[in-house]
Amino acid sequence: MRFNTATSPHTTPATSVDQVMRKVLIALIPGTAACAWFFGWGVLINIGIACVVAVLCEAAMLYARGKAIKPYLMDNSALVTACLLALALPQLAPWWLTAIATFFAIVFAKHLYGGLGFNPFNPAMVGYVVVMISFPREMTQWLPPLLLQTHVDLGFIDTLRLIFTSTPPPGLVWDSITMATPLDITKTQLNLQFSIQDIHADRNHGPLFGNLGGIGWEWINGLFLAGGIWMMWHRIIDWRIPAGLLGMLVLLSNSFALYDYASYPPPTFELFSGGIMLGAFFIATDPVTASTTPKGRWLFGAGIGFFIFVIRTWGSYPDGIAFAVLLMNMSVPLLDYYTMPRAYGHKWSELPGEDKHQDPKQP
Amino acid sequence: MTQLSSFHGGLHLAGHKTLSTSQPIATLPIPARLVIPLNQHIGAAGELLVAVGDHVLKGQALTKPVGYVSASVHATSSGTISDIGEYPLPHPSGLSARCVVIDTDGKDEWLPHQGEPSYRLLHAAEIRNRVRHAGVVGLGGATFPTSVKMNPAGQIIDTLIINGAECEPYITCDDMLMRERAKEVILGADILLHALGTAHCIIAIEDNKPDAIAALRAALKAAADDTQLGDIAVIAVPTLYPTGGEKQLIKVLTGKEVPSHGLPAEIGLVMQNVATAAAVYRAICCGEPLISRVVTVTGEAVAHPQNLEVRIGTPISQLIEHCGGYLPANPLPLSARADGSPSPQKGAGRPVSQGDTLIMANRLIMGGPMMGFALQSDELPVTKGCNCLLIQNVPAASAAMPCIRCGECVTVCPASLLPQQLYWHASSKNFDQVQDYHLFDCIECGCCSQVCPSHIPLVQYFRFAKTEIWHQETEKRKADHARVRHDFRSERLEREKREREEALRKKKELLAQKAAAETTSGEDDPKKAAIAAAMERVKAKKEQSESAADSAPGKNA
Numbered sequence: 063m064r065f066n067t068a069t070s071p072h073t074t075p076a077t078s079v080d081q082v083m084r085k086v087l088i089a090l091i092p093g094t095a096a097c098a099w100f101f102g103w104g105v106l107i108n109i110g111i112a113c114v115v116a117v118l119c120e121a122a123m124l125y126a127r128g129k130a131i132k133p134y135l136m137d138n139s140a141l142v143t144a145c146l147l148a149l150a151l152p153q154l155a156p157w158w159l160t161a162i163a164t165f166f167a168i169v170f171a172k173h174l175y176g177g178l179g180f181n182p183f184n185p186a187m188v189g190y191v192v193v194m195i196s197f198p199r200e201m202t203q204w205l206p207p208l209l210l211q212t213h214v215d216l217g218f219i220d221t222l223r224l225i226f227t228s229t230p231p232p233g234l235v236w237d238s239i240t241m242a243t244p245l246d247i248t249k250t251q252l253n254l255q256f257s258i259q260d261i262h263a264d265r266n267h268g269p270l271f272g273n274l275g276g277i278g279w280e281w282i283n284g285l286f287l288a289g290g291i292w293m294m295w296h297r298i299i300d301w302r303i304p305a306g307l308l309g310m311l312v313l314l315s316n317s318f319a320l321y322d323y324a325s326y327p328p329p330t331f332e333l334f335s336g337g338i339m340l341g342a343f344f345i346a347t348d349p350v351t352a353s354t355t356p357k358g359r360w361l362f363g364a365g366i367g368f369f370i371f372v373i374r375t376w377g378s379y380p381d382g383i384a385f386a387v388l389l390m391n392m393s394v395p396l397l398d399y400y401t402m403p404r405a406y407g408h409k410w411s412e413l414p415g416e417d418k419h420q421d422p423k424q425p
Numbered sequence: 426m427t428q429l430s431s432f433h434g435g436l437h438l439a440g441h442k443t444l445s446t447s448q449p450i451a452t453l454p455i456p457a458r459l460v461i462p463l464n465q466h467i468g469a470a471g472e473l474l475v476a477v478g479d480h481v482l483k484g485q486a487l488t489k490p491v492g493y494v495s496a497s498v499h500a501t502s503s504g505t506i507s508d509i510g511e512y513p514l515p516h517p518s519g520l521s522a523r524c525v526v527i528d529t530d531g532k533d534e535w536l537p538h539q540g541e542p543s544y545r546l547l548h549a550a551e552i553r554n555r556v557r558h559a560g561v562v563g564l565g566g567a568t569f570p571t572s573v574k575m576n577p578a579g580q581i582i583d584t585l586i587i588n589g590a591e592c593e594p595y596i597t598c599d600d601m602l603m604r605e606r607a608k609e610v611i612l613g614a615d616i617l618l619h620a621l622g623t624a625h626c627i628i629a630i631e632d633n634k635p636d637a638i639a640a641l642r643a644a645l646k647a648a649a650d651d652t653q654l655g656d657i658a659v660i661a662v663p664t665l666y667p668t669g670g671e672k673q674l675i676k677v678l679t680g681k682e683v684p685s686h687g688l689p690a691e692i693g694l695v696m697q698n699v700a701t702a703a704a705v706y707r708a709i710c711c712g713e714p715l716i717s718r719v720v721t722v723t724g725e726a727v728a729h730p731q732n733l734e735v736r737i738g739t740p741i742s743q744l745i746e747h748c749g750g751y752l753p754a755n756p757l758p759l760s761a762r763a764d765g766s767p768s769p770q771k772g773a774g775r776p777v778s779q780g781d782t783l784i785m786a787n788r789l790i791m792g793g794p795m796m797g798f799a800l801q802s803d804e805l806p807v808t809k810g811c812n813c814l815l816i817q818n819v820p821a822a823s824a825a826m827p828c829i830r831c832g833e834c835v836t837v838c839p840a841s842l843l844p845q846q847l848y849w850h851a852s853s854k855n856f857d858q859v860q861d862y863h864l865f866d867c868i869e870c871g872c873c874s875q876v877c878p879s880h881i882p883l884v885q886y887f888r889f890a891k892t893e894i895w896h897q898e899t900e901k902r903k904a905d906h907a908r909v910r911h912d913f914r915s916e917r918l919e920r921e922k923r924e925r926e927e928a929l930r931k932k933k934e935l936l937a938q939k940a941a942a943e944t945t946s947g948e949d950d951p952k953k954a955a956i957a958a959a960m961e962r963v964k965a966k967k968e969q970s971e972s973a974a975d976s977a978p979g980k981n982a
């Protein structure tokens with residue numbers, strides 16, 4: 063009786079890329095649902111546009127690069143990129159903005175660098191930064207959260223029309239629909255020498271702030287946090303990156319708020335406004351562009367937290383997640399190199415190229 | 426020594442151990458033919474002591490050890506040697522090697538032998554020598570000659586570790602051996618302690634084997650009145666693959682790490698497998714060489730998984746036959762099967778056809794699922810290193826995706842390596858870099874391959890890189906040699922010329938002799954001689970019968 067041979071292990075693998083990506087998509091659901099609840103149909107329409115464009119771009123690029131289309135398209139990674147990008151964009155962003163961002167993410171940031179596994183920069187964040195820099199006006203078309211939408215009631219059709227034709231429903235003008243985000247307001251008002259307390263007490267701005275962060279935003283962040291914890295539970299993501307990121311953010315914001323509570327928002331606000339939880343658990347943890355060593359992940363997360371705080375506090379953009387992630391992406395090769403774990407039986411961490419290796423053991 | 430440490434990474438794997446532990450160890454009947462490889466250990470093969478046509482007894486040495494790292498091989502039943510030649514062996518490369526083939530006579534007649542139950546009277550060197558001549562090697566699979574590891578060689582060994590962790594799924598031969606022959610294990614450990622001049626011994630067992638732990642503790646208690654018994658402790662260690670790896674177990678038990686490229690003896694430790702300890706007991710106290718071992722025959726695609734006491738040299742096919750043979754493809758669903766053994770998983774691989782019937786198994790593995798290697802055929806002999814035969818249906822591997830740098834492999838690697846970096850450099854044949862990332866500290870445990878979501882056969886890349894590097898090193902050594910030789914080239918040429926002339930002269934002489942001999946009798950050629958002899962005999966017979974015929978009437982008369 064003859065048998066086929068193969069190398070060990072003779073087991074079925076525990077998981078696969080498409081399963082990992084599918085779990086990421088599942089973990090996004092609660093936070094996304096909260097977004098849709100507070101900000102309306104635009105969230106879902108954006109996700110739809112981004113997904114369609116991403117899959118088309120992915121298929122075209124795979125075809126152009128002569129790769130097997132089916133297994134790569136089935137890995138769900140393009141969908142994850144598309145969802146993260148769509149969630150980061152304003153809900154009323156015109157369709158072409160979403161499409162351009164997705165196009166850049168998939169074609170430039172992913173495939174021109176070699177496709178899945180080879181891209182040094184987080185594709186979703188590259189797409190985001192491209193449109194952020196090119197179309198700053200469209201990038202501020204945020205809706206006020208549901209609780210404050212007393213005067214606007216955008217239905218599905220209205221939202222579609224807004225996104226595809228940029229025409230507000232009859233009787234409404236753009237400015238009456240959109241509103242600055244709590245982060246924007248905090249930044250501009252602080253620049254106008256108002257204190258945090260002034261802003262919160264303000265008749266116009268006050269209602270935007272909840273107990274923790276921006277009203278509505280706190281729920282969204284809370285549910286993304288829950289999704290992130292679920293992913294850590296299922297070992298889809300490593301806990302060190304979010305821990306490093308949030309830890310650093312709390313450390314910095316707490317120190318500054320203690321130093322001057324009038325000019326620096328409290329840590330809870332930093333954590334529960336903008337896209338922090340989405341960034342910490344879903345974007346910064348993109349395995350391809352993060353560090354792979356345990357210590358490297360701590361530093362990678364902490365670095366992002368540091369840059370987020372710096373950009374939010376002193377930069378010219380309200381939320382710095384995208385820039386922070388891209389900056390830390392650049393440092394990954396160095397982080398990986400200098401944080402190599404100490405291998406079993408080695409006295410200290412001998413960095414590659416530095417240790418004088420002995421003769422390999424003969425069998 | 427109750428404070429246990431832990432190693433980095435590792436995996437919690439489903440054990441599948443109960444599949445083969447429901448029955449006691451059965452002894453396999455004597456096969457008609459035994460194929461006994463002459464080299465079944467790491468190190469030099471012994472010197473052959475027998476010839477074709479010899480009748481050998483059970484336990485008779487077939488080889489005697491040559492060199493320090495060597496051990497004997499013995500006849501595992503009585504019979505006649507019918508061949509000595511190259512036979513395929515269970516080896517990852519599918520190698521053939523020299524084997525002695527014995528046609529058994531069924532009497533299973535022992536060579537008279539005698540042990541020394543009062544082993545404490547023996548000198549350490551004498552114990553080592555007996556172990557070496559008894560052919561005892563590491564039975565955990567490494568097959569390193571045990572006598573070598575019993576020699577402290579100037580180092581102070583403060584603890585002997587007996588490894589009964591048996592961390593790989595499915596394998597239960599050590600478990601069953603500990604349950605049934607606990608006393609042999611304990612006494613074997615004591616002999617090893619005596620030989621090493623060591624005071625302490627830890628028998629480490631994973632805590633998923635409560636029966637074995639209880640059996641050993643009971644045996645230890647029973648031996649308590651032997652005041653000279655060494656300080657032996659049975660310690661349960663947490664079940665986590667690969668706790669049974671030498672380096673990992675040492676870390677768990679002592680918190681110390683074996684230096685890279687070093688041996689445990691450097692940190693005062695020696696490790697032996699439980700089955701090896703039992704074999705040492707038999708060798709010393711009973712005088713029995715290592716002629717059989719316990720083999721687990723298990724897996725989802727064999728009818729009656731169990732443990733068997735098997736003579737070395739028995740064909741694997743007989744073990745499987747004894748266990749009810751291969752299960753046919755598509756057996757009845759779980760509910761319909763009396764023993765409740767699982768039906769094949771969804772997405773099972775293509776079965777292999779056996780004659781007319783399709784069988785479920787598509788892979789025959791020697792060892793466990795994580796580190797064992799797939800055999801090409803079941804017509805191979807059981808060797809000393811064969812602890813388990815796993816008969817499985819392994820679904821075909823899906824195509825590998827690119828590495829997504831998820832770091833799961835880093836998380837689970839028990840050697841604290843960066844498998845994903847190793848893979849990167851190994852796949853681009855960057856052999857210097859791959860050594861910088863400590864390729865040679867990889868124990869090939871398979872944890873990284875198991876968790877990789879991209880289904881990259883990481884271990885395969887690491888083995889490939891290791892083999893390539895060894896190959897390159899050998900080539901380099903050869904080249905160095907050549908350079909050295911070059912300096913003596915002229916001298917060599919000169920010598921060769923002389924030798925050629927000499928050889929030519931000799932050849933001429935020989936030819937002349939041969940020609941002379943042929944004209945006389947041709948007796949130097951055995952074949953011709955045999956033919957001549959036969960012809961002579963025929964002639965003689967003919968003459969005889971003729972003369973008989975001639976004389977017959979006379980006789981009758």
Ligand code: SF4
Binds near residue numbers: 840868872873874883
């Ligand atoms: S096979 Fe080697 S690299 Fe992979 S986990 Fe085991 S020791 Fe680490």
Ligand code: SF4
Binds near residue numbers: 828832848877883
């Ligand atoms: S587990 Fe596989 S995909 Fe993940 S980092 Fe390791 S090699 Fe890459």
